[in-house]
Amino acid sequence: MSSSSSKEPPPSRLQIWKLAARPHTLTASIVPVIVGYALTVRYCVGVGVLLRCSSADDGDADGVCSASSSSVAKKSTIEVFYMAVQFAVFAGLIQISTNLHNDYADFVKGADTDQRVGQARATQKGWLSPYETCRGCVVCLLSALVVGLWWLIPVGVECSGTNAQNNNLGGGESSGSFHNVLNIILNNNILNNQDPIMIFIVLSSIFNAVAYTGGPFPLGYIGLGNLSIGYSGLGDLFVFLYFGVVATVGVPYLYLSKIGCLGIFSSNNNTNGSYDEEAIRILMQQLKPTFLHSIPIGFLATAIIVVNNLRDRHTDIHAGKRTMAVQFGGRFARVEYLLFVVGSYAFCVYFWWLEKGSGSGTGKEWTCLLPLISIPLSIPQLKAVAFGGKDGQDLNEHVGGTAKLQMVYCLLMAGGLIMSSP
Numbered sequence: 271m272s273s274s275s276s277k278e279p280p281p282s283r284l285q286i287w288k289l290a291a292r293p294h295t296l297t298a299s300i301v302p303v304i305v306g307y308a309l310t311v312r313y314c315v316g317v318g319v320l321l322r323c324s325s326a327d328d329g330d331a332d333g334v335c336s337a338s339s340s341s342v343a344k345k346s347t348i349e350v351f352y353m354a355v356q357f358a359v360f361a362g363l364i365q366i367s368t369n370l371h372n373d374y375a376d377f378v379k380g381a382d383t384d385q386r387v388g389q390a391r392a393t394q395k396g397w398l399s400p401y402e403t404c405r406g407c408v409v410c411l412l413s414a415l416v417v418g419l420w421w422l423i424p425v426g427v428e429c430s431g432t433n434a435q436n437n438n439l440g441g442g443e444s445s446g447s448f449h450n451v452l453n454i455i456l457n458n459n460i461l462n463n464q465d466p467i468m469i470f471i472v473l474s475s476i477f478n479a480v481a482y483t484g485g486p487f488p489l490g491y492i493g494l495g496n497l498s499i500g501y502s503g504l505g506d507l508f509v510f511l512y513f514g515v516v517a518t519v520g521v522p523y524l525y526l527s528k529i530g531c532l533g534i535f536s537s538n539n540n541t542n543g544s545y546d547e548e549a550i551r552i553l554m555q556q557l558k559p560t561f562l563h564s565i566p567i568g569f570l571a572t573a574i575i576v577v578n579n580l581r582d583r584h585t586d587i588h589a590g591k592r593t594m595a596v597q598f599g600g601r602f603a604r605v606e607y608l609l610f611v612v613g614s615y616a617f618c619v620y621f622w623w624l625e626k627g628s629g630s631g632t633g634k635e636w637t638c639l640l641p642l643i644s645i646p647l648s649i650p651q652l653k654a655v656a657f658g659g660k661d662g663q664d665l666n667e668h669v670g671g672t673a674k675l676q677m678v679y680c681l682l683m684a685g686g687l688i689m690s691s692p
Contacts, residue, residue: 286397289390298571301677313559314525360475363414364479376483379484422524501590506606567614569611569613569617570672573675573676604657611652618683634690655672
C-alpha cells in the first residue's frame, strides 16, 4: 500500500487540501438545492402565505388574505432564499466530509494504490497522512452538525409557540399505537421543539458521510469498522436518495414545516400539541410534485457515480469493493448509465404532459421542457460511456462531463420552474 509520493514533488498545501476536498464535485450537492428552491417558489410559497395569514394577523391591510398578499409573499420569498442558502451550506459540508473520508478510507482499505486510474488522491500520494485527512473530515462534519443544529432542526418560531404552551400530558385523542407514541413524545417536549424529520436527515447525512466508504475511523470505535455503503454495492442507492431526493426536497420541506407549520410538531389547526394527521396529509400533498422532480435529479447524480465505478471496477475488485459495476459487470453499468440519462429527459416530457393535463391554462407548460436544451451535452457522454466502450483513464473526462450535464440540466429545470411560478 505504499504511495508514490517520493517520485513526485508535492503541490502547495492549499492545492493538496483542494485535491482532497474535491470542490469541483460540489455541484452534485448544490444544484439539487437550487432546484428545491425553485420548486418551493413554484409550488409552496402560495400555500405558505395562505397558512400564515390564516394563523396570524399577517394579511393585507384590508383583512383579505390571499396567495398574492404582497407583504407576506415578499417576506416568504426572502425566507425561502435564506433556507436554500442554509441547506446548501449543510449539503456542501456533507459533500466535502464524504470526499475527505473517502480519500482516507480508500487508501487504508487498499482501493487507492499506485495503480489507481482515476484522479490522484492526496492520501494515496502521501501528501496528507491518514490522520490529517480524518482530522479535516471531522472538522467539516462538526461544522455540518452546527449548521444543522442551528438552522435546520429547530421548529420555526411561528410553529413552536403552540407546543411550547402545551407541553404537558393530555392532548387530543388519536387512534393507533403509533399516534399514541408520537403524542407522548410531543406532549412531553422530549424533542424540545426540534423537527424530528430534520433530526433524522442531519444525523443520517453525517453518519453516511463516513459510512459511505467505511474504514477503521470512526466506525471502528463502535464496532462498525466493516460497514461500507459503497463497498457493499449500495452506493448507487445512497446517491439517488441523498443527492437526489433529500437534496431536492429539503428546502420545500423546511419552508412548509417552518413557515406553513405543516411539520409533525404543529399546524395551524393543532392547538393541543398532538400529532396532526391532517397537517401531515397536506404536507405530503404539497411535497408530491417536489418528490417527482427529485427523481430525474437523482438519476443524473447516480449516473456520475456509475461512470466513476465503471472506470474503477478493475482496481475495485482487488480491494474487495463490490460496486454494482463489479458485481454485474461493465455492460450492466453502461446500460444503467443509459437508462439514468435517458430517463431524466423522459421525466421532462412527463412533467409537460402533467401540466397540459392539469387544465391550468397558464400557457407556460413549455417551461417543463427547458432541460431538453442540455441534450447536446449528453450526447458525448452517452457515446463514450453507454455506446463507445471507453474504459479506464479514458473515462475520467466523462465523470466531470456527467457532473456538468447534471448541473446544466438542474439549472434549466430551476429556471423553468421560476418562470412558470404564479
